[in-house]
Amino acid sequence: MEPRMTLTPEQRGILDGEKGETLAKVMKTLVMYGETFGAERMVPVTGEHGHLVTSFGLSVMKPLYALMDQLIAAGAVSKRTFTVDPRPMDPNVPANLLQTVFFKVMYSQQAAYEAQLGRLGLLGDDAYTCACYQDEVGNIPKPGDVLSWAESSAVVYANSVLGARCNRNSGILELFGGILGFVPEFGLLTDEGRRASWVVEVRTSEKPEAQLLGSAIGMQVQESVPYIEGLSAFLGTELDEANRAFLKDMGAATASNGAVGLYHVDGLTPEAKALGTSLVRPDAKVYVVDDAELRRVKASYPDLWKKPDARPKLCFVGCPHLSRAQLDEWTGRLEAALSAAGRRKVAVPTVFTAAPAVLARFRETPAAARLAAMGVVLSSICPLMYMNNPMCHDLPVLTNSNKLRTYSTSRYATDAEILAALSKGGR
Amino acid sequence: MKTFHGRPVVPGSARAEALVSHGGVNTLASFQKALLMSDRKAPCSDANNPDLYGKPMARKALCLPRTIGSTTGGLVLYCATALHSQPACLLFSEPIDSLAAAGAILSEVWVDGESMPTVDGLGEEFLTYVKSGMTLVVAPDGTVTVED
Numbered sequence: 321m322e323p324r325m326t327l328t329p330e331q332r333g334i335l336d337g338e339k340g341e342t343l344a345k346v347m348k349t350l351v352m353y354g355e356t357f358g359a360e361r362m363v364p365v366t367g368e369h370g371h372l373v374t375s376f377g378l379s380v381m382k383p384l385y386a387l388m389d390q391l392i393a394a395g396a397v398s399k400r401t402f403t404v405d406p407r408p409m410d411p412n413v414p415a416n417l418l419q420t421v422f423f424k425v426m427y428s429q430q431a432a433y434e435a436q437l438g439r440l441g442l443l444g445d446d447a448y449t450c451a452c453y454q455d456e457v458g459n460i461p462k463p464g465d466v467l468s469w470a471e472s473s474a475v476v477y478a479n480s481v482l483g484a485r486c487n488r489n490s491g492i493l494e495l496f497g498g499i500l501g502f503v504p505e506f507g508l509l510t511d512e513g514r515r516a517s518w519v520v521e522v523r524t525s526e527k528p529e530a531q532l533l534g535s536a537i538g539m540q541v542q543e544s545v546p547y548i549e550g551l552s553a554f555l556g557t558e559l560d561e562a563n564r565a566f567l568k569d570m571g572a573a574t575a576s577n578g579a580v581g582l583y584h585v586d587g588l589t590p591e592a593k594a595l596g597t598s599l600v601r602p603d604a605k606v607y608v609v610d611d612a613e614l615r616r617v618k619a620s621y622p623d624l625w626k627k628p629d630a631r632p633k634l635c636f637v638g639c640p641h642l643s644r645a646q647l648d649e650w651t652g653r654l655e656a657a658l659s660a661a662g663r664r665k666v667a668v669p670t671v672f673t674a675a676p677a678v679l680a681r682f683r684e685t686p687a688a689a690r691l692a693a694m695g696v697v698l699s700s701i702c703p704l705m706y707m708n709n710p711m712c713h714d715l716p717v718l719t720n721s722n723k724l725r726t727y728s729t730s731r732y733a734t735d736a737e738i739l740a741a742l743s744k745g746g747r
Numbered sequence: 748m749k750t751f752h753g754r755p756v757v758p759g760s761a762r763a764e765a766l767v768s769h770g771g772v773n774t775l776a777s778f779q780k781a782l783l784m785s786d787r788k789a790p791c792s793d794a795n796n797p798d799l800y801g802k803p804m805a806r807k808a809l810c811l812p813r814t815i816g817s818t819t820g821g822l823v824l825y826c827a828t829a830l831h832s833q834p835a836c837l838l839f840s841e842p843i844d845s846l847a848a849a850g851a852i853l854s855e856v857w858v859d860g861e862s863m864p865t866v867d868g869l870g871e872e873f874l875t876y877v878k879s880g881m882t883l884v885v886a887p888d889g890t891v892t893v894e895d
Contacts, residue, residue: 345856352852356756356843373818380782383829384822387857426783470818490821490849507845542771542815543844579771579815579844622794708783726795726816727776 323351325504326361334500342394346496353493354504362502363509366466367484369443369459370402370498371452373470373491376705377408377430385429387492388436391499398441398498403452403459405471406641406673408705412697414634414669419711426709440495448700449675451568451641453477456677463590466509468497472579473572473640473723479582481559481567483590485509488543488581508581514545514591516584516600522550523610529734531722533609534570536617538578540607545582546574547600552587559588561645569721572640576723624729630716631668632741636703636730638673639721644682647674651687653735654694657743665695667745668718676700704728748894749876751869755889756843757851759864763835765881765893766807768798769874771815774846777804778823781832789832798879808883809834810874814847824850828858836864836885840874843867866891 327335335351337344354362374384391397408427415423434442443459450471452459461467463483469475470489478484487507489497497503507513518541522528537546555563567585574580584592584599591599637650650672658664672691674682679698682688691698703719706712707728717730718741725732733741773793780792781804791799805827814820824847827833837851843865851865866889873891877883882894 349852349856352856353845353848356848356852357845374822378783380785380830381826383826383858472816472818475818488818488845490846490853491819492822492825492853493849494818538815543813576816579813579846624794708779710780710783726773727779 321348321351324355325351325359331362331502340394342390343396346396346499349493350496350500350504354506357504357506359504359506361505363466363505364502365400365468365497367461368400370398370400370494371459371469371471371474372402372404372494375405375407375448375702377427377433379426379428385433385436388440392436392439396499397439398495399501400498401441401443402498403443403447403449403457404437405448405450406700406702406705407448408702410699410701413671413699413701413706414697419709422709422711441498446676449641450474450702451643451675453482454643454675454678456644456681457675466503468494468503470494472575473568476571476575476581476583477568479508480571480584480589481564488579514582514599516545516547517604518544518546519600519604519606520546520548521606521608522548523608524614525611527554528609528614530566530569531573531720532614532618532734534573535577535722536609536614537583537607538574538576538580539617541578541580543579543581545584546580547584547586547592547597547604549586551585555588557587561643563588565643565646568640568643573722576726618732621725621732623731625716625731626714627716631745632716632718633669634715635668635670635718635738635742636673636724637670637720637738639703639719639724641678642672642674644678647672647682648687651691653739654696654742655690657739658694661743663743666742668742670695670742671697671699673699673701673703748892751873751891753866753869753889753891755864755887756848756867757855757863757865758887759862759885760887761808761836761864761885763806763808763883765810765877765879765883766799766802766804767810767874767877767879768796769812770796770798771813772796772799772809772811773816774814774820774823774850775817778827782823782826787830787832789827804834805832806835808836808838808885810838810877812841812874813839813844818846820846821849821853825853825857828854828861828863831861833861833863836866838869838873838883838885838891839867840869840871841867
């Protein structure tokens with residue numbers, strides 16, 4: 321192919337096949353991708369690690385494994401080590417015999433795929449989490465770093481909270497960028513692409529649920545960059561642990577209920593702090609989020625439970641994976657709710673999910689034993705991969721994750737509703 | 748007969764029945780059940796999309812504003828193409844998004860013997876004029892002709 325973008329002699333040589341047919345196809349893919357969005361050049365990936373979205377050895381995804389084999393055979397492995405999304409299975413998570421058998425059939429390629437990931441540059445055996453930017457995991461880009469990541473919740477966090485630069489790359493393309501060590505420059509990699517075309521005015525009477533607010537914003541602005549005003553009245557102006565967790569959850573909902581890759585929060589996120597409303601385009605549209613709007617959005621979710629009045633059989637908290645501070649907070653809130661209800665254990669089988677490294681640290685603290693005493697299971701599973709099991713589709717599952725709701729038959733509930741269900745067994 | 752002109756992201760020819768989504772198509776949510784069940788008709792499994800839910804997407808001219816959702820989107824489209832259950836073409840009223848572009852380009856570069864011509868920028872009127880069930884003809888230059 322004759323590229324329109326300017327390539328260095330090295331890049332042009334790769335495209336012309338000087339390093340083999342497979343790398344030429346990798347290069348051609350990235351050139352076509354960049355040219356679609358007007359990229360004029362490739363820029364080096366500067367982040368220390370990559371992050372991949374595809375962590376599951378789904379038996380039907382043979383085309384992916386064949387492509388991986390082709391890359392490995394050609395020596396086209398990542399120049400950087402990478403983390404990857406959570407594993408799809410964990411024997412500690414409640415499942416009946418039929419579900420367990422189906423898991424093994426469904427994810428029959430898991431071991432083989434994990435071996436492929438190891439050969440391609442996986443950071444380590446415990447590198448499986450969607451929240452790779454947690455301190456305990458250590459894949460934390462620096463402000464301004466250019467990344468070749470996928471996983472919508474990780475990309476939106478890296479862009480918005482950490483100030484790194486990454487497009488909403490698809491699975492496979494993020495690996496290609498890691499292999500070549502450069503990515504096409506367009507969109508969220510550019511100053512202009514990071515300006516906001518929506519102003520979101522938060523006018524709620526109290527601090528909104530992160531994942532409900534994120535859902536409302538995502539559904540409204542879709543793939544645009546929103547500049548969010550009014551939120552620092554509830555969050556303050558420091559990116560402390562609690563605020564980072566709030567933004568993690570809000571961002572995951574904006575990215576899954578819409579296609580947001582970057583948001584700015586006035587007075588809080590790094591670029592908003594540095595540049596303020598100069599980030600807002602003159603023709604930006606305005607979206608007002610008040611209590612009524614959040615009620616409207618929540619009421620619009622389809623209820624996919626087979627029996628709408630069923631009692632929940634399972635509850636997932638931790639999509640995206642919880643931080644250590646969130647595990648501590650949930651432990652305290654759950655203890656208080658159970659105590660008030662006169663119970664010692666949760667009324668619904670419950671799974672809290674977090675990164676392996678986060679759970680390892682948490683298990684060193686007394687809170688882990690308190691949580692276990694309440695009957696909560698700790699896991700590093702991907703709840704979505706669990707719910708993908710057709711034998712789980714009819715299971716009435718509660719979650720406070722708007723991402724999980726979007727991709728499964730689970731029902732969204734606010735944190736308060738989750739606590740009520742776990743302590744009182746309500747519907 | 749009416750024609751619309753867009754940009755060929757992946758040039759090619761196709762003639763297929765239109766399937767129209769007025770909202771963004773969540774690629775993972777739409778294709779995941781078909782991929783899991785190896786259903787080559789690819790019935791849309793996204794209950795949040797009333798335009799597509801339950802309708803076969805394979806070999807249809809999928810007309811949409813954009814795709815949304817998980818960054819597995821491009822990978823999902825690539826696998827759908829390699830497994831012969833992809834739409835006949837992707838026709839976007841808006842500029843294409845990065846995930847759909849990845850899926851279209853991966854299909855073009857890495858899958859032999861299959862095609863999924865992709866055109867973007869067809870304009871707002873495209874989605875208001877075209878109705879599911881109409882027959883669309885796509886030309887390599889990005890021209891889309893509505894036959895009925």
